[in-house]
Amino acid sequence: MEVEILELTDLAMKFILRGVKPYFANALRRAMMTEVPKLAIDEVNVYENTSPLFDEILALRLALIPLRAENIDEFVFPEDCECKGEGCGFCQVSFTLTAQSPEEVGQRVVYSNELVSSDERVRPYPNIPIVKLISREVRIDGIKTVSRQSLMIEAIARLGVGKKHAKWQPVTACGYKNMPIVEIDEEKCDACGKCVEECPKRILEVSLGTVTVKDEKLCSLCKLCESVCDRNAIKVLYDKQSFVFNVESDGSYDVWEIVLRAVKALKEKYMKLKTEIAEVAERTKALA
Ligand code: SF4
Ligand code: SF4
Ligand SMILES: [Zn+2]
Structure with missing residues (x-):
């Protein structure tokens, strides 16, 4: 197996993984999405909410704010915790948020960095808008006054994995494609340029009486070039054992850490499977 980091x-x-079977590439992709644990807001106690959003929508938005924890490895899943899921410093972190619209007529946006964490090593990804609070002029008994909106909540974050709920998925994008191979038959190509015009990725160019490929990795395997070539001079193929991966973190980890943690999770699963198969084989042998 070979890994080449492109970006x-x-x-x-973005990286190329060479020398692996498709099922391994897919297992790695799925592990990044579903097996890497992270913290996410899982429960919200709303003490006051006069904002334009319903409590449920507010809770949904809060759950999707990535939380970055320096001490992530110190947390355990609530179901594995000694507190039996009741809630303690090992299985949860709480955040408070208190905000009000301006004193004068106007509005302001409440951002994720206004969430105050009970553990300074766990911080929300900054500058994510949560809700807009608006102050309006109202008349009460003919007297002008300002009606302000306010928010007072407590949010509890717990450790989880993406296979349980998407809010625990640490990647916003995670996909791969086979490494493209674009072959030009110089004998047949008359440099008409039709494929160059058609290519949506703009990776083909006419040079020295034939077509050349600027960067094969960028090819989307759409085969439009093949379809416009009357001379059958261009072929788009792919390497069955090489994959171009594109991974984006939601901000809860640096992206390289997600890849490494996914590999670790896969390794642990394979080791568990190996042990269990060995145990079954032993038992079967004993019975024979
Ligand atoms: S369309 Fe075919 S013949 Fe024309 S430049 Fe492309 S490969 Fe060559
Ligand atoms: S398959 Fe699509 S992206 Fe790739 S070279 Fe042909 S036209 Fe361009
Ligand atoms: Zn606990």
Whole structure:
């Protein structure tokens, strides 16, 4: 197996995985989406909400705010915790949010960084808008006054995995395609340029009386070039054992960490399966 990293930032990663079977590539993709544990808001106590959003919509928005925890490995799933899921510092973190619209007529947006964490090592991803609070002019008994909207909530975050609910999925995008191979038959190609015009990825160009491919990796395998070539001079194929991965983190981890944690989760599952198969084989042997 070979890994070639093409692009890497904190939140996005593109890499080529060579020398693996399709089921392995798919298992890795699924592990990134469903097996990497992260914290997400799972329960919301609303003490006051005069904002334009219903409590349920507010809770939904809060659940989708990525939470970044420096001490993520110290948390356990509520069902595995010694508190038996009742809630303690090992299985949950709480956040409070108190906000009000302006004193004067106007409005303001409440952002995720206004959530105050009970554990300073767990922080919400900043600058995600939650709700807009509006102050309006109203008349009470003929007297002008300002009606303000306010919010007072407590939110509880717990550890979970994407296979339980999408709010625990640490990736916003996670996909792959087979490594494309674009072959040009120079004997047949008359450099008419039709395929160059048709290619939506703009990776083909006419040069020195034939067509060349600028960057095969960018090909979407749409085969439009093949369909417009009257001379059957271009063929789009793919490598069955190489995959171009595109992964984006939601911000709860650096993206490379998601890939590594997914590999670790897969390894643990394979080891468990191996042990269980060995145990079954032992038992079967003993019975024979
Ligand atoms: S359409 Fe066919 S013949 Fe024309 S440039 Fe492309 S490959 Fe060559
Ligand atoms: S398959 Fe599509 S993206 Fe790839 S080279 Fe042909 S037209 Fe371009
Ligand atoms: Zn607990």
